[in-house]
Amino acid sequence: MASKSEVEARLRGYAREYDRDFPSTTRVEGRIMARIAITPRLLEPIPTTPRKWSLAGSLVRDVAIACVVLLLVGLLVVGVAKLRALPRNYVPSVTVPGKAGAYFSALSFVSANDGWIAETKSSQSLAGPTVLFRTTDGGHTWQRQLTWDGPGPEQVRFSPDGRNGLVVGRGGVPLFRTADGGANWERRSLPPEATQVALLYFLDAREGWVVSYLNEATPGFGASSTRPTGP
Amino acid sequence: MGSACERNRVMNDQAWFEQMVRSLGRPAMKFANVLVHDTDLAEEIVQEAFARCWASPNTPKPEVEFRRYLYRIVTNLAHDYYRRQSRRLALQSPTSAAANPVEIVERRAGDEAMRRAILGLGLRERQAVYLRYFEDLSVADTARIMGARQGTVRVLVFRALGKLRRALASRAESNQVAI
Numbered sequence: 149m150a151s152k153s154e155v156e157a158r159l160r161g162y163a164r165e166y167d168r169d170f171p172s173t174t175r176v177e178g179r180i181m182a183r184i185a186i187t188p189r190l191l192e193p194i195p196t197t198p199r200k201w202s203l204a205g206s207l208v209r210d211v212a213i214a215c216v217v218l219l220l221v222g223l224l225v226v227g228v229a230k231l232r233a234l235p236r237n238y239v240p241s242v243t244v245p246g247k248a249g250a251y252f253s254a255l256s257f258v259s260a261n262d263g264w265i266a267e268t269k270s271s272q273s274l275a276g277p278t279v280l281f282r283t284t285d286g287g288h289t290w291q292r293q294l295t296w297d298g299p300g301p302e303q304v305r306f307s308p309d310g311r312n313g314l315v316v317g318r319g320g321v322p323l324f325r326t327a328d329g330g331a332n333w334e335r336r337s338l339p340p341e342a343t344q345v346a347l348l349y350f351l352d353a354r355e356g357w358v359v360s361y362l363n364e365a366t367p368g369f370g371a372s373s374t375r376p377t378g379p
Numbered sequence: 380m381g382s383a384c385e386r387n388r389v390m391n392d393q394a395w396f397e398q399m400v401r402s403l404g405r406p407a408m409k410f411a412n413v414l415v416h417d418t419d420l421a422e423e424i425v426q427e428a429f430a431r432c433w434a435s436p437n438t439p440k441p442e443v444e445f446r447r448y449l450y451r452i453v454t455n456l457a458h459d460y461y462r463r464q465s466r467r468l469a470l471q472s473p474t475s476a477a478a479n480p481v482e483i484v485e486r487r488a489g490d491e492a493m494r495r496a497i498l499g500l501g502l503r504e505r506q507a508v509y510l511r512y513f514e515d516l517s518v519a520d521t522a523r524i525m526g527a528r529q530g531t532v533r534v535l536v537f538r539a540l541g542k543l544r545r546a547l548a549s550r551a552e553s554n555q556v557a558i
Contacts, residue, residue, distance in 0.1 A: 150544055150547060150548065152540055152544070155540055155543050155544050155547065156512070156540065158490065158493060158547075159493065159508070159512045159540075159543065160512055161490070162490045162493045162494070162497075163512050163513040165490065166409070166513065167409070167513070170405070170408070170409055170412075171418075173404050173405040173408045176404060176408060176422050176425065176426075177400050177401060177404040177405075179422075179426060180400050180404060180425070180426050180429045180430075181397055181400055183426055183429075183430055184393070184396060184400075184429065184430065184433045187430050187433050187434055188434065189392065189433055189434060189436075190434060190435065190436045191388075191436055
């Protein structure tokens, strides 16, 4: 492809040819002067006269202006009154798509954009269904990723690369694991001696740990690890 | 006394205007022809532009300012033409190419590829390219005539040169024959 300077040089050459070969415009100039001879010339700018309103017209105009002003003032007053009626420490609620009055828990962000949140019916009841949502745009939109009929999750944890994840419900039931960033989930269960999950964490991108309370017959803490089978 | 004075004024104005037509008629025709690429239409536009300049009491007297004023009117008329043409386009049947003397001359001039490439530019780009390269005006003067900022003119010229480069390159490729 030709460089910019080459195109410019070619353009200038073309312009010279265009100028050289452009036909004479003497006849055109003559026709312009003939037209000028019959075209009147305004020597002074035309003064613009202000529009005169009739009595009825000016009345209608004034009423219309008054109505618009009253409407604007009314809107302003109502707006200010509504703002004043709000409590001082009012914080607008932010919700993800779901039912009104739903309970959200286990908010966890893997990165600034990639995050998870669970929605369940109530914080008190252990009844489901529970839905796990995922966002990939910092919380602007949320997509449903996992649904189960049981208590909402206590914790959601992901490995630093966001591929391996663990979700544990209240009381340790259920326990879900993913090894592909949440595309597929596998249901797991805690060992029989464990009753409740105390802590979930990932040691690195591949190795996760579940620290749990043990049942009355087995005093102390227990720990279980999860390692993905894949590479 | 008053009527004689008026007559003198009109005579003076006509002499001044004729001088403007003589010095700017040809550049205005070339400019209009680059914008609309139709000699008859360009002549019509230039006639109308001069007539408006004559009729208006606001037309500036110095040649530089007059030229700017005239080119602005020519550009506006070319704009109007393209607007009307785009409305009619759906109803028009394809017409055979009329014998256009300027086109014939341009073709004879040789750089057919450049002519076609310039035709592919937008109206504002064509205007900027004409003023910068055909009339050798500075960016400041081009901006003044176009009623735009200097930055806008630079951008328009830059884009136009890019389009010309691409158009010339694609034409060169299409002319190549595999051996």
